[in-house]
Amino acid sequence: MSKVFLGIDVGSVSTNVIALDHNYELLFNYYARTSGQPIESIKTGLEKFHSQYPDLIVAGVGTTGSGRQLAGVMVGADVVKNEITAHAVATTHFHPEVRTIFEIGGQDSKIILLKDGIVVDFAMNTVCAAGTGSFLDHQAERMKIPIEKFGEMALKSKNEVRIAGRCTVFAESDMIAKQQYGFTKEDIINGLCQALVRNYINNVGRGKKLEPPFAFQGGVAANVGIRAAFEKEIKHKVIIPKYFGVMGAIGAAILAREKIEKSQEKTTFRGFGALQTEFVPKSFTCNGCSNSCEVIRVTAGGKTIAVWGDRCGTWKEKMKQSLSEAI
């Protein structure tokens, strides 16, 4: 029976569940919009995998993304890793020569600089939407063009249009103005792609020396218009890793594999049966002091198994006590 390693990436916009086989090939890939229901998405993803490959043995699981902790306790992850490290690990596995990673996802974007396969610097943008996929989604919707066609249309542009603006609001108003001048949709979309890349490199990569070889990944890497805009902006070829959309999850799976192989221990994966247990995250405002912490408590089958957000640690302590009493 063959073994696989699972990777789970829970972001605020989307959740990915992937399985890597022994040769680091992507065997299974599940994508869902998180829509505030990460637990449901993870569950569905794992169930789909299990029904598709009932005989495969899960030898390890890694989680990443902003919901990595929640996902970690839920599945019993061997590794819970931040998304910057996870992305870097995945890219260097497939393209060890890469020195700069551009990653643009739905809700955030990053730049990771590497040297000899080791991260030496990074930057992350989470505040400004102008450099993320949701900006493109929004504009596509506004122009009534399916987002899948966006990239191709950009490539058909014949005239250079410069869309000004460092932020979404300005870019949008400038775009409307340019539309009124009579530029074609193709030209405008192309200008938009270039504006996004320019903003991204100026904001996220500010002050950083970006060295080739470059890799471009994240959901937005599917967009050929953006790819072209990147190559134009940095005047260099850009590598698109073959699993560009799920690199975070792949990185988590690779890290889980490394850990298991190094420690020779068994995975802590709870198994598929455990998915039947009901995981309920509940958040409440603690009024123990005027910090008024937003505490998140996850229960499984009625028992608290994880707590976050209590700044003083009282709730974590309470959980530990009740768990040790239960044993």
Place this chain on the structure above:
Amino acid sequence: MKISFPYMGTVLVYKKLLQLLGHEVIIPPRPTKRTIDLGVKYSPEFACFPFKVIMGTYIEACEMGVDTIVSSGGFGPCRAGFYGEIHRRILKSLGYDIDLIILDQPLQDKNFLKKVKFLKGNNSWLDVIKAVKFTYRLIQEIDRFEKEIYRLMPYETEPGQAKKAWNSIQAEFDQAIDQAGLERAKERSLDILKSIKVHEIPEKDKIRIGIVGEIYVVMEPSINMDMEELLCKLGCEVERSQYLSEWVDHNLLPNIFKKSRDAMFIEKGKPYIGRAIGGHAQQSVGAIVDFKDRNFDGIIHLMPFACLPELISQSIIPRISKEHNIPVLTLAIDEQTGQTNALTRIEAFIDLVRNKKASVNIA
């Protein structure tokens, strides 16, 4: 007279000094979300983040019936110099007509003596000197133990042990009121320290992180995500660029006997920031160089939102980081701090530092 002070770091020492002088002391509450909300609400929008938190602390202290607040002033071109006055006016407009005594560096403050006399009250000068001397020793001891705690915490076998030990140590010192008491507290604290069980980690695998930046955000855990503890939990030993005893060394004592750590930082920072630009920018850059000289593996630079001096140091840091080959992560601290995204960056940074060290170990 009910007297209070801004909340920063190990507050028991301020309390001690004022109590020894016979004042009725009210310890302000540790800054919480409410403190910050109050501070943000009643401060000018352009004010730097420490100003706002301290504003909130003062308001909460006033609510507790305080009528006098003692604080340290700012110096140099940084706006901190005006802050005492603005705080006082805002409090007044809120209906709290209190005395705000700002102690500046003795040599630069013409009114220093007058202020000290006010605090002296009916004590003899000899008593004042005794109290000050005692408190000074107290801070030195406490700082020494605090450093030890954050060196051990990353390796504790049972999570939470070191933190508990640190609380007991503070309680021990809180009881001391004279030299003999201090010695007793010291002995007991040494025992407490020894009771912390730690994993043995080979020297080459130890990760040491220095925290540098503006004094308030460096020293006050309640507003900096409990940075020291957080880093310890990620397995790193931690030391700060600022400790209270060193601040006293540098600002209140004449530097005849020995060179303060701050003076040394400023010296080491000279090639990058040659003159005082206010705040702690010179110390920040110098401390990075010093931590590297002492073989630390990485630096967390804490910069309060809207702090001009640290904005300048931030712009110079990439060069220092390169020239001295030490990774630095700058984090801006404001009322939003503490969200997942800051945590992600810190975790990724520690991975970076660890991998860098491992690759050097191999080579």
